[in-house]
Amino acid sequence: MKVTAEALHSFTPTDDALVLASVDSAAEVQLLDDWLAAQREKHPDARIEVLQLPSENEPPPATLARLVELLEVDESRSVVPVRVFWIPGGLPTRSKVVSFLSGRDTYRPPKVLQRSILRKDPARARVVAGEPATVSELRQRWSETTVAENPRDFARFVMRRAELAIDRVELRLLGPEYKSPRLVKPEILSSNRFREGLDKIPGATLESAGKMLDELATGWSRFSVDLIPTLGRAIFSRGFDPNIDYDRAEIEAMRVALETHPAVLLFSHRSYLDGAIVPVAMQENRLPPVFTFAGINLSFGGLGPLMRRSGVIFIRRKLDDPTYKYVLKEFVGYIVEKRFNLNWSIEGTRSRTGKMLPPKLGLLAYVADAYLAGRSEDILLQPVSISFDQLHETAEYAAYARGGEKTPESLSWLYNFIKAQGERNYGKIYVRFPEAVSMREYLGEPNGPMTQDEAAKRLAMQKMAFEVAWRILRVTPINATGLVSALLLTTNGVALTLRQLHHTLQDSLDYLQRTKTPMTNSALRLRTTEGVRSAVDALSGGHPVTRVDGGREPVWRIAPENEHQAAFYRNTLIHAFLETSIVELALAYAGRAKGDRLQAFWAQAMRLRDLLKFEFYFADSAAFRSHVAEEMSWHDDWERHVADGGDAVDALLRAKRPLIAGAMLRPFFEAYEIVADVLRGAPPEIGEKDLTQLALGVGRQYVAQERVRSNESVSALLFATARQVVADQNLLAPAADLEERRSAFLGELRGILDDMSKIEEFSREQFFARELAVREQSV
Numbered sequence: 001m002k003v004t005a006e007a008l009h010s011f012t013p014t015d016d017a018l019v020l021a022s023v024d025s026a027a028e029v030q031l032l033d034d035w036l037a038a039q040r041e042k043h044p045d046a047r048i049e050v051l052q053l054p055s056e057n058e059p060p061p062a063t064l065a066r067l068v069e070l071l072e073v074d075e076s077r078s079v080v081p082v083r084v085f086w087i088p089g090g091l092p093t094r095s096k097v098v099s100f101l102s103g104r105d106t107y108r109p110p111k112v113l114q115r116s117i118l119r120k121d122p123a124r125a126r127v128v129a130g131e132p133a134t135v136s137e138l139r140q141r142w143s144e145t146t147v148a149e150n151p152r153d154f155a156r157f158v159m160r161r162a163e164l165a166i167d168r169v170e171l172r173l174l175g176p177e178y179k180s181p182r183l184v185k186p187e188i189l190s191s192n193r194f195r196e197g198l199d200k201i202p203g204a205t206l207e208s209a210g211k212m213l214d215e216l217a218t219g220w221s222r223f224s225v226d227l228i229p230t231l232g233r234a235i236f237s238r239g240f241d242p243n244i245d246y247d248r249a250e251i252e253a254m255r256v257a258l259e260t261h262p263a264v265l266l267f268s269h270r271s272y273l274d275g276a277i278v279p280v281a282m283q284e285n286r287l288p289p290v291f292t293f294a295g296i297n298l299s300f301g302g303l304g305p306l307m308r309r310s311g312v313i314f315i316r317r318k319l320d321d322p323t324y325k326y327v328l329k330e331f332v333g334y335i336v337e338k339r340f341n342l343n344w345s346i347e348g349t350r351s352r353t354g355k356m357l358p359p360k361l362g363l364l365a366y367v368a369d370a371y372l373a374g375r376s377e378d379i380l381l382q383p384v385s386i387s388f389d390q391l392h393e394t395a396e397y398a399a400y401a402r403g404g405e406k407t408p409e410s411l412s413w414l415y416n417f418i419k420a421q422g423e424r425n426y427g428k429i430y431v432r433f434p435e436a437v438s439m440r441e442y443l444g445e446p447n448g449p450m451t452q453d454e455a456a457k458r459l460a461m462q463k464m465a466f467e468v469a470w471r472i473l474r475v476t477p478i479n480a481t482g483l484v485s486a487l488l489l490t491t492n493g494v495a496l497t498l499r500q501l502h503h504t505l506q507d508s509l510d511y512l513q514r515t516k517t518p519m520t521n522s523a524l525r526l527r528t529t530e531g532v533r534s535a536v537d538a539l540s541g542g543h544p545v546t547r548v549d550g551g552r553e554p555v556w557r558i559a560p561e562n563e564h565q566a567a568f569y570r571n572t573l574i575h576a577f578l579e580t581s582i583v584e585l586a587l588a589y590a591g592r593a594k595g596d597r598l599q600a601f602w603a604q605a606m607r608l609r610d611l612l613k614f615e616f617y618f619a620d621s622a623a624f625r626s627h628v629a630e631e632m633s634w635h636d637d638w639e640r641h642v643a644d645g646g647d648a649v650d651a652l653l654r655a656k657r658p659l660i661a662g663a664m665l666r667p668f669f670e671a672y673e674i675v676a677d678v679l680r681g682a683p684p685e686i687g688e689k690d691l692t693q694l695a696l697g698v699g700r701q702y703v704a705q706e707r708v709r710s711n712e713s714v715s716a717l718l719f720a721t722a723r724q725v726v727a728d729q730n731l732l733a734p735a736a737d738l739e740e741r742r743s744a745f746l747g748e749l750r751g752i753l754d755d756m757s758k759i760e761e762f763s764r765e766q767f768f769a770r771e772l773a774v775r776e777q778s779v
Contacts, residue, residue, distance in 0.1 A: 015043070015046045015047070015048075015078055016046070016047045016074055016076070016077040016078065017046060017047065017048045017049070017077065017078045017079075017080050017132070018049050018050075018051065018070050018071075018073075018077055018078070018079050018080065018135075019036070019048060019049065019050045019051070019080050019082050020051055020053055020067075020079060020080070020081050020082065020158070020159065020162045021050055021051070021052050021053065021082045021083070022053050022054070022055040022081070022082070022083045022084075022162075022163070022166070023052055023053075023055065023082075023083070023084055024052070024054045024055050024111075025111040025114055026111070026114075026115070027111070027114035027115045027118055027125075028055075028084040028114065028125075029052070031084050031118075031125060031126075031127055032050075032052075032082065032084070032127060034127075035082070035127040036048065036050065049070060051063070051066060051067055051070060053159065055083070055108070059159070064152060064155055064156070065152075067155040067158070067159070068151045068152060068154075068155045071135055071151070071154065071155060071158065072151070074135065075134065075135045075136040075139070076134055076135070076136065077134065077135055078132040078133070078134055079132060079133055079134070079135060079138060079158060079162065080129055080130070080132045081129065081130040081161075081162030081163065081165045081166045082127060082128070082129045082130075082166075083127070083128060083130075083166045083170075084125050084126070084127055084128075085125065085126055085127070085128045085169075085170055085173065086108050086109060086124060086125050087123070087124050087125070087126075128166065128169050128170065128173070129166075129169070130162065130165030130166040130168065130169050131165050131168075131169075133161070133165075138154075138157070138158055138161060139154065141157075141161070142154050142157045142158075144192075145191055145192060145193075146190040146191055146192060153190070156186070157190070160183050160186060160187065163183065164183065184213065184217065184331070184334060184335075185210060185213045185214065185217065187334065188213060188330060188331065188334055189206060189209065189210060189213070193330075194209075194330050197326060197330065198323075198326065201322050201323055201326055202322075203323070204322070204323040204326070208323055209323060209326075209327050212323065212324055212327040212328075213327060213331065215314070216313055216314070216315070216327070216328065216331050217308065218291055218308050218309075218311055218312055218313045229279050229280040229283040229284065231276075232276030232277065232279060232280045233276075233280050235273070235276055235418055235421055236273050236276060236277065236421060236429065238418070238421035238422035239392070239420075239421040239422055239423065239424065239425060239426040240388070240389075240421075240425075240426050240427065240428060240429050241427065241428045241429070243428075244277070244280065244281060244284075244428075244429050244430070244431050245428050245429065245430045245431070245520070246281070246285070246431055246432075247432055247433070247475075250432060250433040250434065250475075251285050251287075251433060253433075253435065254287070254382060254433045254436070255285075255287060257380055257382075257436055258287065258288055258341065258380075261339070261376065261377065261378045261379060261380050262335075262336045262338075262339045262340060262341055262342075262376055262379055262380070263341045263342075263379070263380040263381070263382045263436060264336075264341070264342045264343070264344075264364070264367055264379065264380070264381050264382065265278065265290050265341060265342070265343040265344075265382045265384050266343075266344065266345070266346035266359075266381055266382065266383060266384065266465075266468050266472075267343070267344075267345055267346065267383075267384035267385075267386055267472075268345070268346070268347065268351075268356060268384070268385055268386055268387070268472050268476070269345035269346075269347050269348075269349065269350050269351060269386075270350060270351055270354070270386065270387070270388065270391060270393075270572075271350065271386075271388065271391050271393055272350070272393070272417060273388075273421075273429075274345070274350075274386050275292060275294065275312075277386055277429060277431065278290060278292065278343055278384065278386075279292075279310070279311065281431050288340075288341055289311055289341070290311060290341045290342065290343035291311045291312075291313055291335060291340060291341065291342050291343060292311055292312050292313065292342075292343040292344060293312075293313050293315055293342070293343070293344040293363060294307070294312050294313070294314055294315070295314070295315065295317055296314045296315060296316050296317060297317065297408075297409055298312075298314070298409055299314045300409060300410055300411065303411070303414065311343075313331075315328060319362075328366065329366045329369060329370075332363065332366040332367060332370060333366070333369065333370035333373065333375050336367060336370050336371070336375060336376050336379055337370065337375040337376060339376070342363075342367070344363060345360075346359045346360070346383075346465060346468055346469060346472070347359065347360065348360030348362075350393075352397040352400050352401070352568075352717050353397070353401075353567070353568060353571050353715075353717050353718070354397075354567065354568035354569060354570070354571030354572045355571040355572065355574055355575070355615065355616065356469055356472065356473060356575075356616075356617060358614070359462075359465035359466065359468070359469055361458070361461050361462065361465060364381075364461055364464075364465060365457075365458075365461060367379060367439070368439065368443060368457060368460075368461055371439050371440070371443060371446060372443060372446055372447065372448070372450060372451045372457070373446065373447070373451070374446040374447050375446075376446075377440070377446070378438055378439060378440040379439040379440075380436035380437070380438060380439070381436060381437040381438075381439060381464060381465075381468050382433060382436045382437075383433070383434050383436070383437070383468045383469075383471040383472045383475075384431065384432070384433060384472070385430070385431065385432040385433075385434070385472045385473075385475050385476040386429070386430070386431055387429075387430045387476050387477065387479070387572065388426065388427065388428075388429055388430070389426060389427025389428050389429075389479055389480075389481050389520070389522060389538070390426040390427050390481055390538070390539070390543065390569075391426065391568075392420045392421065392423065392426065394544070394564075394565040394568045394569070395565060397564070397565070397568055397717075398562075398564035398565045398568075400716065400717060401564045401567075401712070401714075401715035401716055401717050401718070402564070402696075402714075402715075402716070403692070403693075403696055403716045424543070425538070427479075427481070427522070427538065428520070428522075430476075430477055430479075430520060432472075432475040432476065432477070432518075434471040434472070434474065434475045435471065437464055437467050437468050437471070439464065442460045442461075442463060442464045443457065443460050443464075466617060469617050470617055470619070473575045473617060475518060476518070476572070476575075477518040477519055477520045477523070478512060478517055478518065478519045478520065478523050478573045478576055479519075479520040479522050479523050479572075479573075480520070480522035480523045480525065480526055480531070480534075480535035480538075481522070481535070481538075481539060481569045482569045482570055482572045482573040483505060483508060483509075483523060483526060483535075483573065484501070484505075484526075484532075484535050484536055484539060484545070485539070485544065485545075485558070485566040485567075485569040485570045486508075486569075486570040486573065486660075486663050486664070487501065487504055487505060487508075487663070488501075488545065488556065488557060488558045488566065489558060489563065489566050489567065489570055489663065489710065489712070490662060490663045490760075490763075491557065491558075492709055492710060493557055493558065493559065493560060494557065495548055495555035495556055495557035496555060496556060496557070497553055497554075497555050498529055498532060498533055498536075498553070498554070498556075499529070499774060500767075500771065501532050501536065501556065502526075502528075502529045502532045503770045503771070503774050504767060504770070505526050505532065506527070507657040507658035507766075508577075508658050508660065509523070509526060509527060510657065510658075511577070511580065511657070511658055512576060515576070517576045522534075522535060536556045540556070542559070542562055543562075543565070544558055544559075544562035544563070544565040544566040544569075545557070545558060545562075545566075546558065546559050546562070560710075560711050561711075563710050563711045563712040564711065564712050564715065566712075567667060567712040567715075570663075570664075574616065574664050574665075575616060575617065577660050577663075577664050578612075578616055578618075578664065579624070579627050579628060579631055580631050580658075580660065581660055581661040581664045581665050582605055582608045582609065582612075582628070582661075583605070583628055583631045583632060584653065584656065584659060584660070584661040584759050585604065585608055585661050585665070585752060585755050585756065585759070586601045586602075586604040586605040586608065586628075587601065587642065587649055587652055587653055588649070588653065588755035588756075588758050588759055589601070589604040589751075589752075589755055590604065590642050590645065590649055591645055591646060591649030591650060591653075592645075592755075593645070596643075597642055597643050597644075597645045597649075598639055598642050598643045601642050602625070602628075605624075605625075605628050606621070606624075606625075608752075609621075609624060611672070611725060612665075612668065614721050614724045614725055614728070615668055615721055634656070635652055635655065635656075638652065650762075653758075653759060653762050654762050654765070654766075657766070658763075659759050659760075659762055659763040659766065660763075661756055661759050662756045662757075662759055662760040662763065665756070666709060666710075666713070666753070666756055667710065667712045667713045667715075667718065668718060668721075669749055669752050669753055669756065670708045670709065670710075670713035670753065671695075671699075671713050671714075671715060671718035671719055671721075671722050672722045672725055672726075672749050673708075673746065673749045673750060673753060674695050674698055674699045674702065674708070674713065674714070674719070674722075675691065675695050675719055675722035675723065675725075675726060676722075676726065676731075676742065676745050676746040676749055677698060677746055678691060678694045678695050678698050679691075679726060679731060679742045679746075680739070680742060680743065680746065681739075682694070684732065684733060684734040684735075684738055685732055685733065685734070686732065688720070688723055691719070691723055692716050692719045692720065692723075695714075695719045695722070696714060696716060696719070699713065699714030700714055702714075726745070729741075729745055731745060
């Protein structure tokens with residue numbers, strides 16, 4: 001590593017300076033002596049006293065007592081922290097790894113090697129000094145922020161401030177990617193704020209709080225900044241292109257934003273790999289490291305200590321201990337106050353369906369509390385989109401959809417997960433950093449009205465979280481895997497030729513281009529038959545496409561047993577086609593409606609938005625109506641045609657490209673229909689598990705009878721959301737007219753599915769018309 005600058009705060013000739021020197025080896029003492037001699041020669045009138053402190057451990061009682069005496073000499077004397085800075089290099093990697101796992105500072109060579117290292121290369125070490133502060137300034141800061149009890153506590157406070165001052169110097173030498181919190185536990189435990197809050201909790205003690213802070217403890221050692229991204233890259237490079245796809249303009253904009261405010265990085269979560277990808281993305285772009293929250297279930301074997309030294313904060317799954325909740329909240333507040341960056345999944349867990357889940361607000365509330373308490377001028381919520389061409393975890397997700405249970409994490413689980421990355425080529429990884437959301441913009445000024453208004457704060461947090469998710473969706477690039485999977489799922493197992501795949505995909509590509517939706521290179525290459533061939537070949541072998549050879553030409557299909565995996569990929573792009581799909585269904589409904597058909601169109605569009613609100617993110621009502629109107633602007637005088645109904649609406653649908661509602665939304669409405677059907681005659685307050693099991697059974701029957709189109713509609717994952725939908729329709733609470741309303745809701749869903757079937761009929765007409773045109777051109 002090349003160090004290009006040295007930050008060194010020196011003395012003035014009239015200074016009375018107390019130098020606190022963190023040195024404890026013969027080589028470092030010699031370097032210190034040479035530095036002090038140079039300072040005394042430069043400033044012969046300065047009074048310089050020196051106290052040596054150990055670089056790592058608590059000083060012995062005699063040293064602490066001596067520091068107390070030296071701090072009593074003069075309130076105006078300067079305290080100057082000094083340390084030997086070792087430029088990285090020289091140790092074998094194996095020694096570094098052993099030191100890292102043992103918790104030692106691997107950037108500081110072992111004492112026995114330091115003299116020989118300096119003989120070979122004197123430039124490997126230098127003495128650096130932190131910014132001085134007078135004793136009076138330090139004493140005032142101590143009394144304002146900590147429990148001022150005795151001179152020894154003040155001496156410990158001075159040592160902590162000295163260490164932090166030196167850390168800031170070394171951070172400027174090393175770069176922002178090496179920024180890490182230090183002394184978290186003693187700083188928190190000694191603060192007035194923390195102790196006052198702890199006193200209000202019955203039974204809480206400093207000892208128990210300290211143990212909880214130890215449980216939360218984390219940090220990036222300098223070597224881990226180098227090592228962990230390397231390990232992460234080694235894992236995902238087994239199956240993915242090692243070069244992550246970024247938007248460079250986004251990275252530079254984020255770099256500027258992180259220089260002024262702390263940030264919470266909120267990422268979309270599809271894979272366990274996400275936790276490894278974010279540190280890699282930050283490190284290789286020379287951005288500050290992030291501290292990632294993870295469930296305590298991932299702290300197993302040797303993985304726990306490794307991850308703790310790599311910025312992972314393990315938290316309990318159940319926050320039912322008032323003391324623990326308080327300690328966690330204060331820990332979060334301390335991190336953002338010191339302008340370090342946090343990182344977690346906005347969805348709270350991996351999405352097993354491919355689409356984004358609703359945001360979780362638990363940890364975000366702690367960050368909001370820290371902001372409202374004035375611990376930062378602003379906190380940025382930085383959206384992070386992580387997407388993949390393919391994932392090996394889709395097989396696991398398909399098992400969940402069929403009612404399977406989650407495999408507990410363990411060392412054997414980790415081994416199998418890493419091994420699976422090398423089974424084949426999974427394509428590329430895409431990371432995007434759209435513009436951050438300002439907490440100040442949503443919550444107002446610190447210490448403002450929302451500090452006391454919990455309901456207003458929660459509403460603002462919901463809006464913030466939805467805006468973050470919305471920004472993630474808007475920058476997530478559409479890839480070839482999703483487009484090909486969406487197309488082949490619509491054929492219900494019927495295979496297509498390369499030519500058929502190519503010409504059918506063009507309407508969707510035209511639409512994405514027209515709406516300026518970001519696409520990957522693999523998606524853009526679908527404009528050519530070679531690009532289509534590359535895409536389906538990458539998915540062949542049941543991943544999830546099956547290639548059938550031996551005929552006049554190869555054909556590709558999705559077998560029934562692979563539909564759930566294909567659905568995961570299709571679901572990653574539904575957001576790009578969601579509003580246009582709703583437009584199609586609203587048109588079909590208006591075509592059969594009585595009375596004011598234009599009003600019926602708008603009413604159905606809003607009704608569909610309401611039914612799907614647990615599945616997808618939508619703009620607010622006014623913006624949604626605006627988007628729908630923009631979608632309809634492709635056809636001149638569309639409102640008159642809708643008002644005419646019947647054949648006029650059919651003409652609108654036949655002219656629309658693409659017709660895609662069935663491809664995007666049929667599985668969801670079929671899952672709702674199955675659950676609504678199961679509710680007929682069921683107890684009013686049927687439990688979630690019982691409802692899911694009944695729905696799985698009825699769903700399998702309906703697949704066998706071809707009453708639903710595909711296996712993917714029979715999914716425990718979709719049924720969980722369907723239960724939210726029926727609960728929202730008040731169909732799970734006792735009422736005199738419950739059976740009547742349940743039957744009416746089932747009828748409504750079947751009407752939507754009938755409209756979808758009509759749209760799919762028109763889509764097939766388009767397919768065969770294109771097929772005929774392509775054949776005529778080839779003759």
